[in-house]
Amino acid sequence: MLKLGYKQSQGDHTLFVKNSSSGGVTALLVYVDDIIVTGDDLEGMESLKKSLVKEFEVKELRKLKYFLGIEVLHSREGIIISQQKYIVDLLTETGKLGCKPANTPIEMNHRLGDALEDAVVDKSSYQRLVGKLIYLSHTRPDIAYAVGVVSQFMHNPKESHLRAVYQILQYLKGTPGKGILFKKGENLTLEAYTDADYAGSMVDRRSTSGYCTFLGGNLVTWRSKK
Structure with a gap:
């Protein structure tokens, strides 16, 4: 090249x-x-x-239709990317295909910490599951914060952390077809938004910041990071 x-x-x-x-x-x-x-x-x-x-x-x-688990749909409005098949496969693999959908990917004002008193769960299974959710975040910015939270406990996962992961799966059950639309247009205005909480972590009192940027009205980058 x-x-x-x-x-x-x-x-x-x-x-x-x-x-x-x-x-x-x-x-x-x-x-x-x-x-x-x-x-x-x-x-x-x-x-x-x-x-x-x-x-x-x-x-x-x-014409591109599928790439590494990402589905590409071409419409009159533009291009839509999603991971619906990836989500269905993930729900099937975890036995959550018939679960009750959740309205949000994580509880509002959650207090997830180290949970030292909780029972330990299988570390390798937890890490594989969270890793798949991290990859899913490539087309699902709505789960970026929740996935960022549960990924902080991959070194020593407990039952409360696994329940939080299951809530993300329940949320995905109710929203499998969501994705990102890249609209056609001549406008290339760049917009950026950012925010942060204050000392929100139960573990070390660090803050979590988030940002997203739009190019011509299309979401192109986003992140949530402690």
């Missing part, structure tokens, strides 16, 4: 981008043997595909 004149992203080393002399952009994202080629430079995209075919055996799947 570097020989073809592409620059490797410093934020994500699996992303390569090239700007054409006409102002267009071609981008390639790769994970093992799954590749996305996109951009607004049609000639650049075709040239890249021909270069890839010379080096590798490539099967083109046309």
Whole structure:
């Protein structure tokens, strides 16, 4: 990719981008043997595909529909990404497919701490489950805070922490199809919002901050971090 004149992203080393002399952009994202080629430079995209075919055996799947558990739906309004199948598979795996849905991913004003008096739960199972929820946060900013909370106890999970994880699953049961819409438009205004609580952690009294940024009215980045 570097020989073809592409620059490797410093934020994500699996992303390569090239700007054409006409102002267009071609981008390639790769994970093992799954590749996305996109951009607004049609000639650049075709040239890249021909270069890839010379080096590798490539099967083109046309318009993107599914990538690493993320579903992509093209509509008149724009592009919608979600992980509905991933959620259904996760609920099935954990035996929560028939559970009662919850209205929120975490209790309001929760007081989750180390819970030293609680019974210990299986550490490896807890870590695998929370890890899958972390990946799900790529298309579900509404669970980012709750997942950030339960991930703080992966070193020594207790029953109360596992109950909080189960509430996230119950919330997902009632909202499996939610995702993010990237709307079409010419507006590229950048907006950012941030907030924080004050000494909210029961463990070390540290604060939790959160932010989200919109480009042209489309949500592009978000985070919740203690």
